[in-house]
Amino acid sequence: PLLATTDIAPASIRVDPAVGLFGLAIISRSGFLSTPANRSALAQAIDRVALTSAIAPNWEPADRILPDPLDSAGLPQVPAWTLLTQDERRVGARQRVAAWASENGGAPIRLRIALPAGPGATLLYAHLGAALYAIGITPERVAMDAAADLKLVDAVAPCDSARWYLATACAPCGEAASAAVEAARQAPTLATRSQRIAEADAAVNEDVPFIPLARPLRWSLVAARLAQWQANSRAWHPLNRLRTDTN
Numbered sequence: 001p002l003l004a005t006t007d008i009a010p011a012s013i014r015v016d017p018a019v020g021l022f023g024l025a026i027i028s029r030s031g032f033l034s035t036p037a038n039r040s041a042l043a044q045a046i047d048r049v050a051l052t053s054a055i056a057p058n059w060e061p062a063d064r065i066l067p068d069p070l071d072s073a074g075l076p077q078v079p080a081w082t083l084l085t086q087d088e089r090r091v092g093a094r095q096r097v098a099a100w101a102s103e104n105g106g107a108p109i110r111l112r113i114a115l116p117a118g119p120g121a122t123l124l125y126a127h128l129g130a131a132l133y134a135i136g137i138t139p140e141r142v143a144m145d146a147a148a149d150l151k152l153v154d155a156v157a158p159c160d161s162a163r164w165y166l167a168t169a170c171a172p173c174g175e176a177a178s179a180a181v182e183a184a185r186q187a188p189t190l191a192t193r194s195q196r197i198a199e200a201d202a203a204v205n206e207d208v209p210f211i212p213l214a215r216p217l218r219w220s221l222v223a224a225r226l227a228q229w230q231a232n233s234r235a236w237h238p239l240n241r242l243r244t245d246t247n
Contacts, residue, residue, distance in 0.1 A: 001055065001119040012222055013222075014219065014222045014229065014231060015217075015231070016233070017233055018156050018216040018218040018233060019157050020156040021155050021157070021169060021212065021216070022152075022154050022215060023212040023214070024113070024152060025150070025171055026039055026209055027114075027150065028149040032097070033111075033149060036206060038097075039209075040079065041097060042137075043079060043081070044084070044092065045093040045131045045134065045135045046128065046211070046213065047086050047127070048063060048213055048214065050127060051124065051213065054123055054127060055120055055123050055124065056217055056219075059215075059217050060215050063078070063212055064077065064079065064205075065205070066162050066165050066201060067215065069162070071160070071162050071163075071193070072194060073195045073197065074198035074202075077205035079205065090134055094134070094136055097109060097135045097136040109136065109138065111132065111139055111150060112141075112142045113125065113140065113148065113149070113150045114143065114152060115141055115142075115143075115144065150211070153168065155216065156218065156235050157233075158234070163197055163200070166184070166197070166204050167181050167185075169209060169210035170209055171209070174207045177209065179203075180196070180199050180203035180204070183200065218235035225243060227243060228241055228244060
């Protein structure tokens with residue numbers, strides 16, 4: 001959003017095809033967030049396309065943890081609600097919230113969302129807050145270091161490892177999902193590791209510890225003289241690899 005207030009030439013704005021995780025870690029697993037079905041209701045209530053389009057053009061939304069199979073023996077696990085339209089997702093989430101409130105004496109549901117400061121995070125919160133309000137939940141924005149129920153994770157993957165995605169998303173996870181991720185780490189062979197990763201992906205998808213929103217957004221302002229700047233999936237740009245001269 002800061003670029004909208006400037007006269008910077010479009011050619012100077014470069015976007016990396018970064019891979020990794022951008023979404024909400026479910027920090028609290030009590031109250032409404034104590035069950036996978038309720039955590040899934042939150043995930044399906046968010047309109048990812050509207051959210052990403054409001055912040056940056058061509059920003060890729062994400063509805064699953066693994067972007068590709070990578071070193072997993074199976075295809076990435078996909079939440080069941082991805083087969084529904086956005087309206088159907090909202091209706092289902094609203095019904096889940098209403099049912100839980102009814103079972104718990106009608107107490108209001110409030111969730112604290114930890115986000116960084118800045119206009120981009122404010123736009124993000126506007127969409128997240130609207131999604132929660134629409135299904136009967138009252139959101140509250142808090143600082144990244146404050147006590148929270150949901151917390152933004154914005155991390156570029158350091159390597160093409162499916163286990164990195166699962167371990168990063170699994171903070172915290174239930175016992176079964178945590179054990180599956182650990183089993184992948186301790187696998188004795190590559191073939192066994194690939195199978196254990198596929199099993200861990202299924203376990204984490206069932207546990208719903210993380211709400212994917214998009215892939216990480218990484219951009220740079222690049223002067224024309226920096227001819228060696230190259231977009232890459234890690235968004236790494238060492239200063240000694242930006243121009244050919246040594247002046």
